[in-house]
Amino acid sequence: MHVVITGAGRGIGQVLADRYRAAGHQVSGTARDGSAEIALDVTDPDGHRAMAEALAGRPVDLLVCNAGVYPDKGQRLDTGYPAEMWAQTFAVNVTGVFLSIQALLPNLRASSPGAKVAIISSQMASHTRAPGGSYIYRASKAAALNLGRNLAADLRGEGIAVGIYHPGWVRTDMGGGAAEISVDEAAAGLVERFAALDLADTGCFRTWDGREHAY
Numbered sequence: 001m002h003v004v005i006t007g008a009g010r011g012i013g014q015v016l017a018d019r020y021r022a023a024g025h026q027v028s029g030t031a032r033d034g035s036a037e038i039a040l041d042v043t044d045p046d047g048h049r050a051m052a053e054a055l056a057g058r059p060v061d062l063l064v065c066n067a068g069v070y071p072d073k074g075q076r077l078d079t080g081y082p083a084e085m086w087a088q089t090f091a092v093n094v095t096g097v098f099l100s101i102q103a104l105l106p107n108l109r110a111s112s113p114g115a116k117v118a119i120i121s122s123q124m125a126s127h128t129r130a131p132g133g134s135y136i137y138r139a140s141k142a143a144a145l146n147l148g149r150n151l152a153a154d155l156r157g158e159g160i161a162v163g164i165y166h167p168g169w170v171r172t173d174m175g176g177g178a179a180e181i182s183v184d185e186a187a188a189g190l191v192e193r194f195a196a197l198d199l200a201d202t203g204c205f206r207t208w209d210g211r212e213h214a215y
């Protein structure tokens with residue numbers, strides 16, 4: 001199996017890549033800083049074109065859209081959340097997901113029927129979890145969830161399944177040291193979720209440990 005993982009230079013993406021390699025799969029990871037196989041800033045259309053050229057002719061069985069940012073922790077409603085922060089976050093968390101999928105559509109189609117796209121969103125995307133704050137991150141992950149649901153509808157006929165996932169509250173640079181689960185726990189659960197994804201399940205929104213999540 002050939003797996004492409006964006007944001008594979010650290011955190012969940014890196015551990016997912018390590019797990020797939022250990023299982024004998026081919027992995028093409030991306031990282032903005034060049035610490036993975038493919039140097040890619042997911043906000044850069046030229047970077048996506050270069051990635052598509054580098055992977056031309058290679059079927060992709062699983063694309064994991066993992067790259068993401070959470071810059072608005074601790075922002076104050078009355079003075080924070082600057083416009084440039086909104087633009088940059090959506091460029092990574094939403095547009096970056098779309099551009100990654102768009103760039104690798106030929107590769108996914110070459111592996112279909114049976115190709116899969118996994119979008120890492122968050123429980124913070126759900127309207128059922130709205131305690132306030134983190135407006136930019138919440139809105140961007142809700143948009144990624146909506147994007148995934150619509151892509152699932154459009155790609156079903158091509159034999160490509162799309163799943164959207166909450167990876168858990170994970171002890172990473174983004175999640176912080178007080179988070180609930182380790183990166184290894186999150187990655188192990190996500191690998192199981194991705195393996196179970198099929199066309200009957202396309203458009204699902206699930207947690208790392210297999211629970212259905214409200215939209």
